[in-house]
Amino acid sequence: MINILVLGSGGREHALAWKITQSPLCNHLYVAPGNSGTATIAHNLDISVNDFQAIKASVLEHKIEMIVVGPEDPLVHGIHDVFLNDSDLKHIAVIGPQQAAAQLEGSKEFAKEFLYRHNIPTAAYQSFTANELEQGYEFLNTLNPPYVLKADGLAAGKGVLIIDTLEEAKSELKNMLVDSKFGAASTKVVIEEFLDGIELSCFVLTDGIHYKILPTAKDYKRIGEGDTGLNTGGMGAISPVPFADDILMQKIEERIVKPTVEGLKKDQLPYNGFIFIGLIVVNNEPLVIEYNVRMGDPETEAVIPRINTDLVELFLAVKNQTLDQIKLDINPQSATTVMLVSGGYPEAYEKGKEIHGITEVKEALVFHAGAKLENQSTVTSGGRVMAITAFGPDYKSALNIAYSEISKINFEGINYRTDLGFDL
Numbered sequence: 001m002i003n004i005l006v007l008g009s010g011g012r013e014h015a016l017a018w019k020i021t022q023s024p025l026c027n028h029l030y031v032a033p034g035n036s037g038t039a040t041i042a043h044n045l046d047i048s049v050n051d052f053q054a055i056k057a058s059v060l061e062h063k064i065e066m067i068v069v070g071p072e073d074p075l076v077h078g079i080h081d082v083f084l085n086d087s088d089l090k091h092i093a094v095i096g097p098q099q100a101a102a103q104l105e106g107s108k109e110f111a112k113e114f115l116y117r118h119n120i121p122t123a124a125y126q127s128f129t130a131n132e133l134e135q136g137y138e139f140l141n142t143l144n145p146p147y148v149l150k151a152d153g154l155a156a157g158k159g160v161l162i163i164d165t166l167e168e169a170k171s172e173l174k175n176m177l178v179d180s181k182f183g184a185a186s187t188k189v190v191i192e193e194f195l196d197g198i199e200l201s202c203f204v205l206t207d208g209i210h211y212k213i214l215p216t217a218k219d220y221k222r223i224g225e226g227d228t229g230l231n232t233g234g235m236g237a238i239s240p241v242p243f244a245d246d247i248l249m250q251k252i253e254e255r256i257v258k259p260t261v262e263g264l265k266k267d268q269l270p271y272n273g274f275i276f277i278g279l280i281v282v283n284n285e286p287l288v289i290e291y292n293v294r295m296g297d298p299e300t301e302a303v304i305p306r307i308n309t310d311l312v313e314l315f316l317a318v319k320n321q322t323l324d325q326i327k328l329d330i331n332p333q334s335a336t337t338v339m340l341v342s343g344g345y346p347e348a349y350e351k352g353k354e355i356h357g358i359t360e361v362k363e364a365l366v367f368h369a370g371a372k373l374e375n376q377s378t379v380t381s382g383g384r385v386m387a388i389t390a391f392g393p394d395y396k397s398a399l400n401i402a403y404s405e406i407s408k409i410n411f412e413g414i415n416y417r418t419d420l421g422f423d424l
């Protein structure tokens with residue numbers, strides 16, 4: 001039995017914490033900073049995910065032996081390396097890659113170079129800095145619309161622009177490179193060929209040698225019905241993806257997952273953790289759109305509940321590089337997750353609205369995200385407030401249950417998409 005710390009405060013971290021508490025291998029569970037949901041099943045620690053000194057102090061104080069890193073930020077900033085380089089901490093299992101490998105998410109150019117080096121299918125691209133603006137324009141001239149411009153660095157999920165006209169693409173390229181539209185993140189810009197296809201996400205857990213492919217998921221990023229309006233952190237997810245049949249999954253494994261894990265090994269990029277591979281399928285052929293070095297949110301809230309295998313056992317195998325010795329047991333049912341969001345989100349919205357009816361939900365899982373406890377009530381504290389996950393024999397029946405359970409929950413301004421799966 002070990003003490004475990006989950007870093008993060010979203011629905012993803014509530015779902016990870018919920019699963020970890022079911023493990024007989026877990027003694028005390030801590031979440032930093034956590035939310036009102038994790039407070040009901042674990043001890044929340046009031047520590048920011050990037051405050052490595054405070055995390056160290058807490059780890060020693062609470063005799064924590066495993067840290068599960070939810071978001072990308074601490075990984076890209078090297079939390080795993082900080083632990084490995086500290087004699088007090090180096091024995092602790094950190095689930096999440098070291099800094100060098102975390103560049104797969106921290107730098108789009110690094111990811112593209114990795115994909116090319118290992119012959120993994122992806123969109124054609126070139127990258128440019130401010131003094132290569134003219135070359136950037138010339139490359140845009142050779143492409144067909146729409147144009148895909150990506151800030152190289154982390155831009156809180158906002159660094160990708162898809163632009164219809166050449167003129168606007170050139171002007172945005174200048175905004176990014178010269179006028180620092182995304183700050184330091186757009187010092188370099190990757191310009192990519194546009195791929196027209198259907199997206200899905202593949203999740204992999206690796207110990208650096210072996211890997212397990214976790215359930216697939218599809219997320220819904222736009223605020224509006226029919227995938228319209230502004231991008232959000234994610235309005236819902238469906239797992240498994242109905243069109244990800246055995247033939248497609250075999251292509252994904254052979255052409256993408258295997259060469260990714262082998263590429264990490266060849267490049268001497270130690271990796272112990274989740275790889276989230278964003279894919280697009282064009283004419284039945286999968287290509288990589290992006291790597292993330294963590295689980296997705298809200299995909300985690302649909303994917304993790306479908307894993308029957310003990311998550312702590314899986315994480316210990318990641319630490320010990322014995323993932324090949326574990327059999328992954330997946331619930332064949334579909335899981336669908338619907339995000340309840342604050343009115344106005346992803347633009348300005350109000351916080352502090354009391355959330356009613358959570359305990360009335362009996363047929364679905366409720367994962368808190370932007371929600372906190374205040375004077376014994378649960379109130380909204382963010383744009384994405386909570387994720388409701390329901391199961392069914394197929395995604396439609398799972399969605400019906402999710403929507404019927406959601407009708408029991410209310411807070412002022414509540415909003416959610418009612419059309420998940422419309423495109424399947």
Ligand code: AMP
Pocket residue numbers: 123148157160192193194195196199278289290
């Ligand atoms: P990313 O942050 O790289 O996942 O990009 C955000 C979104 O932009 C993706 O989920 C896709 O919907 C879209 N996207 C990114 N790259 C491309 C591409 N090469 N072709 C078409 N759509 C893309």
Ligand code: GLY
Pocket residue numbers: 157219233234292295296297298299
């Ligand atoms: N749902 C997309 C992400 O977590 O990046």
